[in-house]
Amino acid sequence: MKFTISKSVSNASWGDVDKGRIWQILKQGIAEGAEGITEAVKEVYAVIKAEVNKDLTQADCWGPHHEIREDGTIVLNRSGLIAAAAALSGARSEPNLTPEQKAQVRRHLLRHYRELEMPVPESLAGEMVAVQAMICGEIKVEDIPLAPWANLDTLKAGDTEPLEIVVEIPAGKSKRGWNYRPEALQAIVGEVMSQGLPGFLGHQKPEDVDHQFPTPVTHWVGAKWDPFTNKAYFRGVVDKAAADLKRWIKSNVVRTVSIFGLPKLQQVAGETQVVDYQPLSIDWTPLGRAGMPTAVVAIGEMDEIINNNGGVKMNWRELIAQLKQMLTNKDVTLNQVVGEMGFTTQELAGEMKEIKEALEAKETLGKVKEALGVSGEMDIIKVAGEAKKALDEKTKAEHEKLIDEVIKDKIAGEMAQGLIKKMLHVADNATKEQIAGEIDALLKDETLKDAFSKLYIDKPAGAGAGNGEPKPNGLLRTKKVAI
Incomplete structure (x- = not known):
């Protein structure tokens, strides 16, 4: 069998998909060395913890979200994708994954969400975000300490027009509603001072971060945290080869950068706080945007600090994120949102299968409560359990x-x-014919025949009816004989 990855999407219920069979098909493909098997395994699962070879086990594969057709075609399952994202967030239990493996899962699932243009769940939204900083004209370059590792003279060697800049970023709430705590910005400062960060023209795609290294246009060589202004400052040297960028900066055409990385989120009193940050790069972006229109931007992963220079136009995903935060803060209710949009519960149920199923389940539960006579504060689960116990006992009797x-x-x-009854073993739902068949099988056993040699199996001829009635063949002499 040849395995091929399809761009089609299945809307089948993920609960109806046999995940065990998927693994068996892939395992057989590995054993046979089927064409495309390695790519298939890595596509079906969100992360593979070991090499794809004959020693690979199902436990090494996490987060299935594809189906496999009879001809070996790999098809993305929409519900499976949602289930994998939920599992990553610990919907059932904390996933047994290392931080690196979790990052791989996020990038893999994020790619599918982007392909399907689906709203990104919180478990993936925190994978890679960017926060905007502005070029600062109120502080001198020399005011920002140089990192111990930086060799400024060597970096500027041969550059006839060297250019250094300083950018600043304040602690505070972002457009998404996340509160960037001082400790998160201090972590970025610490990263620059300990080993530095590259600066690119726009951000990398999340799936390329592990293996791609674009040519840097800026080298961030120093940083400082100011506790009085609650701002972080970053000092950079524009690379000698980036002549265009120098011209853009000097002409004030480009003056914003975006710090790209992985935030650590924490919920405090309904507020999403960024309490730590692992930066990957500090990249240049066009005005009015927190980042280039890469995959990260397209799924709303770019973030931007709100400042006093005016608002920034938000796309629909950013509006949804803000609305979600307002719902969390109880500034508005879900009924208000639905009502203002003019939707009815039935319309939403028709569009969203999950809501429809929930409504049907609620209706069914009401009928169950009525049938069981549950009212007031009675525990329906307890009553249902007692009813089931009584039904089981009746069925057994x-x-x-x-x-x-x-x-x-x-x-x-x-x-x-x-x-015979002690020796008889039949299923709880066995029919009369099945029970009789099992008894016949026992009676045919030679060993059991010997055990029954002194017992009656059939009523002997001439046995009376009892109760003093005349017995047919009553004058016949009978005796017991072995069967």
Whole structure:
């Protein structure tokens, strides 16, 4: 079988997809060395913890979200993608993944969300964001300390027009509603001072960060945190080869940078706080944007600090993020939002399968409560449990009665009947015919025949009806014989 990755999308219920079968197909493909198997395994799962070879186990593969057709075609499952993102956020339990593996999962799932133009869940939204900084004209370059590792003379060697700049970023709330704490900005300052950061024209795509290194146009060689102004300052040297960038900066055409990296989020009293930050680069961006229109921008991953210089136009994803924050802060209610948009519950249910299923479940639950006679503060789960227990006991009693009837019909003598019942093993839902068949099988066993040699199996000819009634063949002499 040849494995190929399709661009089509399945809307099948993920719960109906046999994940075990998917693994078996891939495992067989690995064993047979099928064409495209390595790419298929890496596409089906969000992260692979080991090499794709014959020793790979299902435990090494995390986050399935694709289906496999009979011809080996790999198809993305929309519900599976959502389920994988939820699992990453710990919807059921904390995923057994290292920080590096979690980052790989985010990038993988993020790619699919971008392809489908789906709103990005919070578990992925925090993967890579950027926060904007402005060129500062109120502070001298010399006021920002140079990092111990930086060799400024060597960096500027041969540059006839060297250019250094300083950018600043204040602590505070971003347009998304995240509160960048001072400690998060101090972490960025510490990163620059300890090893420095590159600066590119625009941000990298998240999936390229692990293996790609574009040519830097700026080298960030110093930083400082000012506790009085609650601002972080970063000192950079524009590379000798970036002549165009120098001209743009000097002409004030370009004057914003965007710090790109991985934030650590914390929920405090309903507010999303950025309490730590692992920067990857400090990149140049056009005016009015927190970053270039890369994949990160397209899914609303770029962030921007609100300042006093005026607002910035937001796209629809940013508006949704702000609305979500307002809902979290209880500035508005969900009913208000739905009402202002003119939607009805039925319309939303028709558009969203999850809501429709929830409404149906609520209706079913109401009928169950009515059938069980649950009212007031009665515990429906407890009542349902008691009802199930009673039903199970009734079913078991009826099943025992059926077994007794079949045994009495097949075997005479209480002792023989009791012995057969102890030896009989049938399913709880076995039919009368199945029970009779099992009894016949027991009676055919040679070992059991010997055990029954002194017991009645069938009523002997001439046995009377009892109760003093005349017995047919009453003058016949009978005796017990072994079967």
